[in-house]
Amino acid sequence: MKFEYMVGAVIHDLKNQLQTLLACEQEALSHIPEQYHDLLKPILQNTNRLQNDTMQMMTLFRMEKERDFPMDDAWPHDTALDAIESTQLQFPNIRFVNDIPEEIQAFYSEDLIHLALVTLITNSAQAGATRIRLSAVQDNGLTIRLEDNGHGFDQSVLNGEQITTKNGGSGLGLYLIRQIAEHHSSSDTAGKVRCSNLPKGGAEVCLFLPVL
Amino acid sequence: MPPSKPSLDNLRLLVIDDMVEARSSIKRMATELGAKRIDTAMDGDQATELIRNNDYDLILSDYNLGKGRDGQQVLEEARYSGRLRYDSVFVMITGENAADMVMGALEYEPDAYLTKPITMGMLGQRLWRIFEIRRQLSPLYQAMNRRQQDKAIELANSLLLEMPRMLGPITRILGPLYMHKEEYNNAIRVYSSLLNEHKVSWARLGQAICLHHLGDSLSAIALLKDILRSHPRYVQCYDWMARIYLSMGDADYALQLLQKAASISPKAVLRQSELGQLADRQQNWEVAANAWEQVVRLGRHSCYKNAESYFRFADAANQLIESDRVTYKRLSDKVARALNEVLNDFSQQPAIQLRSWLAQGRLFKSCAQPDKARHALLMAEQLYHKMEHPAAGDTIALSAALVQSGNHVKAKELLQAMEAIDERDQLMQELDEAVIRQHSDETNARGVSLYEAGDLFAAMRAFDDAISHQEAGISVLLNAIQVRVSIAQGKQCDPQLRQSLIVQCRPLFQRIGAIASTDERYDRYHRLRASFTRLLQEAAQ
Structure with missing residues (x-):
């Protein structure tokens, strides 16, 4: 067997096992008295993070190998809602605001954009954010904006010197998001990611997807 | 909102x-x-x-x-x-x-x-x-529910103008509608207007199919290849490429493409069945047997279940088993199981059961299990004779199996009883007249020994069997007459029986026709004729 296929299969299996583990933990949480929840939550949060990491690896692997993430009509509001719901449990201290208008309709791979948003939210959490706002505008393409109140990007990241926030994460985050944006390039316009720090503190990331 | x-x-x-x-x-x-x-x-x-x-x-x-x-x-x-x-x-x-x-x-x-x-x-x-x-889009969906295609097309077109944001969902409905009505130019137009906004694979596939129907198969193939480049698991593109290559006469390549599609999506019954048909046509028995086996397996509990796929599986597999029964031992077990399943699952359909027994006969023959093969053929015969209205195809199939196993006599009986169609005449030509003649002679010999042993009625049955073939010679016919005359002359013979025996002799004499006095059988003929006339006169008194 080729090594790369083995890696692919192992990651895939990891992801499935983590999914089962998560389901079991959630089931346990629902049976255990509330006073003990604090003990179980770190386990749940770490499993969640592991699962996100494997999801990221798997997606990167796939994007390189196959490139067949089908695109379809999609609603950024829904995708953001979904990303928030899948991370809420992991980051109970973060207050989310989904300001993406419900009627904005776009065209992208929902799986990929969902993963990009989950990754961005995880990055924010690791940067100590307690508040995350998502918004979007549609103007010759779609721009999804995430703003947080964490400590913002290191100057080195903004200079493009390194692609990691190095706060316990795998370091794959921004790289993956760039890959996802590029995956949504049209023949003349590339999808892109822009990172900056807000004047009042906190980070801002804009994910731009051209009309496809 | x-x-x-x-x-x-x-x-x-x-x-x-x-x-x-x-x-x-x-x-x-x-x-x-x-x-x-x-x-x-x-x-x-x-x-x-x-x-x-x-x-x-x-x-x-x-x-x-x-x-x-x-x-x-x-x-x-x-x-x-x-x-x-x-x-x-x-x-x-x-x-x-x-x-x-x-x-x-x-x-x-x-x-x-x-x-x-x-x-x-x-x-x-x-x-x-x-x-x-x-x-x-509810009016459009309602029209589709009621299968009002023309109305649906009209509604879809007006909704497109009213709600440009619904371009995607409407195109998904309108494209296939136009294709169904074979208005391929219209279908291409609606797909194009969507594709001007987004490069969706399903709309491109729709376009390719239309191009093919409009006669531009090469453009269709180019487009399909391009879709596959960005979406390699879009198996339907392989399906359509296969159909297009087949229509252009390249069946070998079409087969490869379908195999590729089936390897990506092995569970689709309809695709496996398309693959099986093409492989049958190309006489690629390995691929055919595998495809039909999948059709059987996947269709087992579904609306796609049909006996035909079982027989196609058995036929393709048999080609392999015939060539090498050791290598294909496991395959032959599978075929045997499948054919048994047909017997159980189609127990109310004798025609299907007949085909199953015949297929089993062929299978066991290929497996060099002559006893089992004979048994299967016997079961087929018994079943056939219980069928009220066997179709011409059933008779042909059974007769062919009988010919294959050397039972020319039985085959001829079946074929003679049916109306003349092309297959019958072809099969008739394959009948070995010598074998039939030999059978007639053997039966005749059996009759003679029974006659000599004094078992006249058994002898009569044997002679009747022998003369049921057109080839029966004059001696055999004379034997059939003689046994009747002997029974009728018996003192114990019931008058009614005697009467019917006499009546039966007439057509036999007619079959013999005139015999020259130089013929060595002339004397015997003459004697029997005299006895027959005497019996006739006695009966009249």
């Missing part, structure tokens, strides 16, 4: 998942969303059964349903058999990215894919979007 939570209040739901936790979790969410009537199924068979007997508004199905059929097959069968209303919603839930799954045919795609883990907000929001589209 309406509230984002859809109410599933009045809807009938079906939740399909093989994992009990997943099933109950989805059911719980649906209940929270207002659903009151929810059925659940744990596998494809159960789901299909429920869909057959109920009218569902919304089906939420996991893609992977364990060992049996997957969610896509449940969907295809529901739509194929017409058991699912056009506007019923089918949502496919996947453990993976949607990209991992094999897409169904254009008309068999689900309304939405949801990736696990599913949260309630996500489910509610997605369902709301789908029902919103249904609501805005």
